[in-house]
Amino acid sequence: xxxxxxxxxxxxxxxxxxxxxxxxxxxxxxxxxxxxxxxxxxxxxxxxxxxxxxxxxxxxxxxxxxxxxxxxxxxxxxxxxxxxxxxxxxxxxxxxxxxxxxxxxxxxxxxxxxxxxxxxxxxxxxxxxxxxxxxxxxxxxxxxxxxxxxxxxxxxxxxxxxxxxxxxxxxxxxxxxxxxxxxxxxxxxxxxxxxxxxxxxxxxxxxxxxxxxxxxxxxxxxxxxxxxxxxxxxxxxxxxxxxxxxxxxxxxxxxxxxxxxxxxxxxxxxxxxxxxxxxxxxxxxxxxxxxxxxxxxxxxxxxxxxxxxxxxxxxxxxxxxxxxxxxxxxxxxxxxxxxxxxxxxxxxxxxxxxxxxxxxxxxxxxxxxxxxxxxxxxxxxxxxxxxxxxxxxxxxxxxxxxxxxxxxxxxxxxxxxxxxxxxxxxxxxxxxxxxxxxxxxxxxxxxxxxxxxxxxxxxxxxxxxxxxxxxxxxxxxxx
RNA sequence: CGGGGCGUAGCGCAGCCUGGUAGCGCGCCUGCCUUGGGCGCAGGAGGUCUGGAGUUCGAAUCUCCACGCCCCGACCA
Numbered sequence: 001x002x003x004x005x006x007x008x009x010x011x012x013x014x015x016x017x018x019x020x021x022x023x024x025x026x027x028x029x030x031x032x033x034x035x036x037x038x039x040x041x042x043x044x045x046x047x048x049x050x051x052x053x054x055x056x057x058x059x060x061x062x063x064x065x066x067x068x069x070x071x072x073x074x075x076x077x078x079x080x081x082x083x084x085x086x087x088x089x090x091x092x093x094x095x096x097x098x099x100x101x102x103x104x105x106x107x108x109x110x111x112x113x114x115x116x117x118x119x120x121x122x123x124x125x126x127x128x129x130x131x132x133x134x135x136x137x138x139x140x141x142x143x144x145x146x147x148x149x150x151x152x153x154x155x156x157x158x159x160x161x162x163x164x165x166x167x168x169x170x171x172x173x174x175x176x177x178x179x180x181x182x183x184x185x186x187x188x189x190x191x192x193x194x195x196x197x198x199x200x201x202x203x204x205x206x207x208x209x210x211x212x213x214x215x216x217x218x219x220x221x222x223x224x225x226x227x228x229x230x231x232x233x234x235x236x237x238x239x240x241x242x243x244x245x246x247x248x249x250x251x252x253x254x255x256x257x258x259x260x261x262x263x264x265x266x267x268x269x270x271x272x273x274x275x276x277x278x279x280x281x282x283x284x285x286x287x288x289x290x291x292x293x294x295x296x297x298x299x300x301x302x303x304x305x306x307x308x309x310x311x312x313x314x315x316x317x318x319x320x321x322x323x324x325x326x327x328x329x330x331x332x333x334x335x336x337x338x339x340x341x342x343x344x345x346x347x348x349x350x351x352x353x354x355x356x357x358x359x360x361x362x363x364x365x366x367x368x369x370x371x372x373x374x375x376x377x378x379x380x381x382x383x384x385x386x387x388x389x390x391x392x393x394x395x396x397x398x399x400x401x402x403x404x405x406x407x408x409x410x411x412x413x414x415x416x417x418x419x420x421x422x423x424x425x426x427x428x429x430x431x432x433x434x435x436x437x438x439x440x441x442x443x444x445x446x447x448x449x450x451x452x453x454x455x456x457x458x459x460x461x462x463x464x465x466x467x468x469x470x471x472x473x474x475x476x477x478x479x
Numbered sequence: 480c481g482g483g484g485c486g487u488a489g490c491g492c493a494g495c496c497u498g499g500u501a502g503c504g505c506g507c508c509u510g511c512c513u514u515g516g517g518c519g520c521a522g523g524a525g526g527u528c529u530g531g532a533g534u535u536c537g538a539a540u541c542u543c544c545a546c547g548c549c550c551c552g553a554c555c556a
Binding site for chain 2: 014015018029031033085088089110139141143144145150151155157204212224225226227259260261262263264292294295296329330331332333334335336337338340349351352353354361369
């Protein structure tokens with residue numbers, strides 16, 4: 001690392017983000033443009049995300065499966081909105097084993113088509129429904145402009161695909177999964193999100209209705225952090241996913257799909273990080289605590305390590321993910337900065353003074369410097385750490401929520417609206433026309449993020465055209 | 480795909496204008512010394528200067544052509 005100092009978030013948020021991701025060793029650039037190598041530390045965070053989501057999926061009756069990476073090109077063409085939406089960004093395989101293929105294969109940009117094909121074979125009767133399947137995989141979309149974690153050619157995610165007998169069941173599933181994403185974001189990632197419905201313009205290609213959770217990043221911009229689609233009968237009709245109802249009549253299924261990707265790692269970085277680097281929410285952090293031993297002589301080292309090992313053992317017994325930093329030849333100061341860059345929520349500093357007093361210094365990542373330090377007894381330290389981790393988790397959520405609230409405006413007119421979207425979210429009445437939505441985007445670069453499910457304000461007048469509007473929507477510049 | 484920036488040691492860069500021995504900082508290795516907020520000293524390893532063609536006695540440097548990356552815009556999990 002040539003330069004120790006990170007660019008500050010206020011002077012260059014984008015460069016700050018890149019540097020944090022690289023220096024915290026979450027990811028690296030790959031030899032192919034727009035592709036990313038997820039390094040062990042970044043992958044460990046993703047694994048914790050996948051674990052928390054996966055257990056929620058299973059608790060609601062979903063099973064995991066694996067569908068192929070390669071999809072016949074013709075499959076994409078079967079659903080007309082889907083083909084229009086995804087064709088420009090497909091990666092296509094035309095040669096296999098040295099021979100030109102009879103039909104080109106696309107690398108999946110998402111799996112509605114190939115799963116639809118399978119469901120058509122598997123579903124015969126209403127008794128076969130619902131089908132509730134999820135898969136963990138990666139997909140490829142040939143994006144023009146990429147950024148680590150936020151938008152890469154290949155990204156990792158989960159995609160759930162379900163089939164139901166009725167529209168009501170499909171809608172309930174769609175909403176249930178949106179709730180799961182919301183719950184995950186809030187409780188595990190400490191990321192406040194706004195669950196809501198997408199506009200027609202922002203809807204998934206092939207969906208009747210798209211819901212998303214939207215989060216505010218540290219620069220006030222919006223990030224779509226997860227989506228849940230009610231696909232209606234669009235894919236059922238394209239792939240003939242039919243069942244015989246109990247009256248003996250063929251019916252098309254109602255299908256859904258929902259996904260959350262490694263983009264969420266980027267969201268965590270941009271929501272919680274500070275000028276020192278990452279700050280990871282304790283519930284997802286690969287290491288929740290790191291022990292930094294401090295010593296001069298060999299005798300000191302022995303005594304410090306002995307105490308450190310005891311602390312470590314106690315924490316492991318309490319199911320705390322703890323790392324002991326035994327690296328030689330690095331000063332404590334270096335290690336402090338290093339672990340702050342990596343966002344470890346809590347640091348245990350243990351030196352000769354602490355060994356003598358029977359204490360250890362706990363240092364909170366979310367409160368830099370002396371203010372976040374407290375000296376506690378080594379006796380029963382795991383219990384104190386557990387409590388502190390909960391406090392840190394709560395504090396991170398509260399801080400992110402306060403930030404969002406203070407950067408969310410309810411503009412009275414279009415003039416105020418334009419100012420509001422320069423620094424954050426604007427919550428405004430919108431008549432629902434794509435025309436107003438398009439004009440707003442053209443004039444302010446802000447897009448309709450979602451129509452929040454929570455609509456307490458009642459009807460009003462469209463912020464753009466002044467016509468009556470029965471709902472409010474979030475507008476913001478977005479990633 | 481349009482606009483801009485940039486390709487020289489692992490990373491960050493200087494050298495290029497004005498052609499003539501390949502350089503600096505950090506990192507890395509060895510040793511000593513240090514360690515409570517990014518220690519210090521000494522020694523050392525590491526380069527087909529993105530690729531190709533051309534001009535020239537001679538090219539990192541000049542010319543042309545490719546390729547790649549980053550940033551900003553239009554499009555997107």
